[in-house]
Amino acid sequence: MKNLLESLVENNRIHVSEGKVASYIPELSKTNPSDLGICVVGLDGKEYGAGDFEKKFTIQSISKVISLMLALLDNGKRNVFEKVGMEPTGDSFNSIVNLEVKSPDKPFNPMINAGAIATTALIGGDNQEEKSERLLEFTRKITGNPEINYNEQVYLSEKETGNRNRALAYFMKSNGIIDGNVEEILDLYFRQCSIEGNCRDIARIGAMLSNDGVIPWSGERVVSREVSRIVKTIMVTCGMYDASGNFAVHIGIPAKSGVGGGIMASVPRRMGIGVYGPSLDEKGNSIGGAHVLKGLSDELDLSIF
16 A cells, blocks of 8 residues: 555656645745645554655645534534535635525535534534634544644634635624624634644544544544534535536545645545645645545545445
């Protein structure tokens, strides 16, 4: 496996020159566009990595999977999907038109920004500090990494420049989609996007989901099989933004990307995969990471279809 991963990384490094790092969040523009790495975590607990798989990055929208799991644990399926839909969208992840014209009653799904903000608003806690700590502790548990933390510089950069997300949040507040203090909800959302990890960390999340909610290395169940199924299904239909259909056809693995360059993938009952490559395509997905996943899926016949 390690030889295969090393070969895939080296053979696909050429593609990183085809994209660009995210610049609308100033702190993300400082990343090295040539980075590319992958880690695979099997359900037997064995881990294999290649390339820049130990390099830290902020997980950004991969955190939407984490907040969705917490919201489902805290509120149940019915209450969550009263506030946010579960349908894919052909528009960009931060579209305002999508929310205002096509679906003013609730965001299309939890993987676009509006839907993720609505999901984050459902995380339980008596105050902002408790909600933030619960999110962090849950992430530490499902990654098996007690050192996981927020990247303060990226958090502040997102908070300073996140005006599109503010527009989405205040629109949803005016329509009764979200309750509570909008700025506090946004602050928690910006924090969750700034969670910092590496390929191993997100591969472990993918492995837990592939094991139907049970952590492979400890045997502890953290979410129900139903929650795991819901999350993986939404990852298939919505996890790669408006490129989700193309990704499903050509790669066929439940996955969630982030503009920090990460892609977290979960192959049911087989493995979790984490890739990192901050050079992004026009949809906001890691261009080198997608090519590495395509090669791995083809080589090991990982498509679920």
